[in-house]
Amino acid sequence: MEIYLPIAGISINFFLILGIGGLVGFLSGLFGVGGGFLLTPLMMMIGIPPAVAAASDSNQIVAAASSGAFAHWRLGNVDFKMGLIILAGGIFGGTIGVQFVKVLRAAGNFEFVMKVVYVLMLGLVGSAMFMESLRTILRSRNQEAAAAEVAEVSEPKLGKLFAKLPLKMHFHRSGLYTSAIFPFSIGTTVGIMAALLGVGGGFIMVPAMIYIIGMPTIAAIGTDLFQIVLTSANVTLQQAMVNKTVDLLLALILLFGSTIGAQFGAKAGKRLKGEQIRILLAIIVLALTVKIFLDLVLTPSDLVSLAPAKGGGH
Amino acid sequence: MTRLLPFLLVLGLGLLDPAPAVAVTADAKQKILTAASKNLIEIGLSYRGDQIHFFGVNPLPGSDVIIRLTAEKQEDVKLSVKGRVGPFWMTVKQYEVSGAPFIYKIHASKPLERIISAETAEELELGYSAVKKKMQLHLARGDAAPEDADLVFKGLVKIKEEANLYNIVQDPKRLEEAEGKLFKHYFRFPSAATEGRYLVESFCFSKGQLVGYGKDVIEIKKVGLENWLTQTSQNQPVFFGIMAVVVALGAGLLVGVIFRKGGHH
Numbered sequence: 001m002e003i004y005l006p007i008a009g010i011s012i013n014f015f016l017i018l019g020i021g022g023l024v025g026f027l028s029g030l031f032g033v034g035g036g037f038l039l040t041p042l043m044m045m046i047g048i049p050p051a052v053a054a055a056s057d058s059n060q061i062v063a064a065a066s067s068g069a070f071a072h073w074r075l076g077n078v079d080f081k082m083g084l085i086i087l088a089g090g091i092f093g094g095t096i097g098v099q100f101v102k103v104l105r106a107a108g109n110f111e112f113v114m115k116v117v118y119v120l121m122l123g124l125v126g127s128a129m130f131m132e133s134l135r136t137i138l139r140s141r142n143q144e145a146a147a148a149e150v151a152e153v154s155e156p157k158l159g160k161l162f163a164k165l166p167l168k169m170h171f172h173r174s175g176l177y178t179s180a181i182f183p184f185s186i187g188t189t190v191g192i193m194a195a196l197l198g199v200g201g202g203f204i205m206v207p208a209m210i211y212i213i214g215m216p217t218i219a220a221i222g223t224d225l226f227q228i229v230l231t232s233a234n235v236t237l238q239q240a241m242v243n244k245t246v247d248l249l250l251a252l253i254l255l256f257g258s259t260i261g262a263q264f265g266a267k268a269g270k271r272l273k274g275e276q277i278r279i280l281l282a283i284i285v286l287a288l289t290v291k292i293f294l295d296l297v298l299t300p301s302d303l304v305s306l307a308p309a310k311g312g313g314h
Numbered sequence: 315m316t317r318l319l320p321f322l323l324v325l326g327l328g329l330l331d332p333a334p335a336v337a338v339t340a341d342a343k344q345k346i347l348t349a350a351s352k353n354l355i356e357i358g359l360s361y362r363g364d365q366i367h368f369f370g371v372n373p374l375p376g377s378d379v380i381i382r383l384t385a386e387k388q389e390d391v392k393l394s395v396k397g398r399v400g401p402f403w404m405t406v407k408q409y410e411v412s413g414a415p416f417i418y419k420i421h422a423s424k425p426l427e428r429i430i431s432a433e434t435a436e437e438l439e440l441g442y443s444a445v446k447k448k449m450q451l452h453l454a455r456g457d458a459a460p461e462d463a464d465l466v467f468k469g470l471v472k473i474k475e476e477a478n479l480y481n482i483v484q485d486p487k488r489l490e491e492a493e494g495k496l497f498k499h500y501f502r503f504p505s506a507a508t509e510g511r512y513l514v515e516s517f518c519f520s521k522g523q524l525v526g527y528g529k530d531v532i533e534i535k536k537v538g539l540e541n542w543l544t545q546t547s548q549n550q551p552v553f554f555g556i557m558a559v560v561v562a563l564g565a566g567l568l569v570g571v572i573f574r575k576g577g578h579h
Contacts, residue, residue: 302473303396304394
């Protein structure tokens with residue numbers, strides 16, 4: 001069944017889009033990531049113009065993330081206070097990051113630096129998370145008889161440092177009592193990186209929430225989804241106003257698939273242990289790293305390609 | 315039957331026209347009588363591209379026919395060129411390309427160079443080398459190199475051919491001619507051919523000289539929901555953006571609620 005997408009300007013199979021949406025929604029609900037990293041390249045692969053793919057993806061992420069966030073909220077996994085503070089930091093960091101990009105771009109081979117940093121960072125985050133969750137799984141297997149409730153992650157050192165700063169508050173859902181400056185600065189850092197790398201940041205944010213802030217895995221996922229709803233709504237609005245490339249019909253089909261996928265993802269997440277989710281996320285991050293690395297190293301089949309349009313901003 | 319109608323019409327008109335070939339000299343060109351099976355393509359929800367049949371009467375029976383499809387609108391594209399940086403492949407330069415047609419298809423009864431000279435081809439903009447001459451490159455990023463024009467043009471043609479927006483078919487089977495007089499063929503308009511006016515021009519050549527010319531205009535436009543969505547997104551971007559966000563939020567929460575009710579506790 002073919003359907004014509006008005007803004008993308010091509011006709012495409014309805015079920016193909018639906019299926020891709022479902023897959024990405026599942027991952028989004030399970031890991032608390034926006035899924036844009038996966039969706040935009042997939043959309044471009046099936047022939048959607050890059051600018052339309054990026055803009056419409058952010059539109060459907062609003063739906064997938066709100067569906068996922070709602071499911072997590074019902075399960076009590078969203079720390080609203082934490083989410084809003086991180087978000088404020090993220091917006092602040094994003095603004096700084098965009099300026100950085102301008103300076104770096106003027107200086108020369110920005111793309112090269114960016115890709116290398118991307119590969120290194122993703123590789124580092126992915127392998128660190130993989131090792132940690134593997135150790136946890138092995139340890140809990142050995143201590144199965146004890147069945148003791150082991151703390152998911154040891155108390156981060158950086159957390160202790162920040163606990164001494166002012167503006168202290170309770171984050172009930174995350175089970176933390178720390179300075180508001182802490183999540184704000186984490187949000188800022190991730191915001192800068194997201195702007196530099198041109199990604200939404202869910203991939204960096206969830207590990208940062210778990211390992212640096214010290215939130216329980218499931219709360220980090222729920223909270224990240226909550227803040228993704230707000231950031232992707234903002235990006236959609238910007239894209240619609242500046243680039244006029246949001247294809248609502250494409251987004252609707254995608255979100256139909258992804259909202260349902262996200263529900264199954266959130267349910268699957270509830271069944272899995274924190275370390276099991278972390279190891280799966282680590283595997284996906286590593287696979288992504290390998291893919292980007294191969295793109296850099298292998299000879300491209302076409303030397304000339306359509307240039308991707310500028311993003312609407314983070 | 316509806317497709318046959320204009321065909322018969324052209325046939326009839328052609329026969330009524332008294333001996334059009336006689337007066338033709340090297341310089342004078344005659345109007346080629348042409349007709350299309352339709353002149354309007356409407357893009358609806360289930361649009362997947364369309365096919366239009368064209369018919370024409372060759373004013374000088376036996377002369378060679380070249381037909382060209384182009385769009386009225388021009389399209390500026392930006393192309394990235396990859397190159398090696400150390401062990402890595404990455405975008406090393408970008409070119410803004412202007413003056414290249416959005417769509418460019420040619421049907422000819424035999425290879426173009428056997429019909430017309432290179433000068434005529436360039437003058438009438440027939441064939442890829444004429445397109446290349448018209449194309450302008452503007453370096454947006456990186457360092458220019460002498461071989462870039464070739465590389466970028468070949469890359470552009472490949473991208474366009476894959477989208478079925480460019481092609482050149484030089485095959486008598488593709489351009490049928492009945493007794494050297496009545497020719498018929500069809501153009502496929504891919505779904506990537508967006509709204510706008512398209513020109514189908516027929517050229518007849520005898521011994522390399524243009525002896526006849528005819529033109530049909532095809533319009534493609536969006537209708538119904540497709541038209542509304544496009545118009546709203548372009549003309550009321552703020553409203554469209556807010557609507558997109560609200561629809562997405564509503565859909566997300568709705569699915570969340572449905573799953574809550576249907577879900578087991």
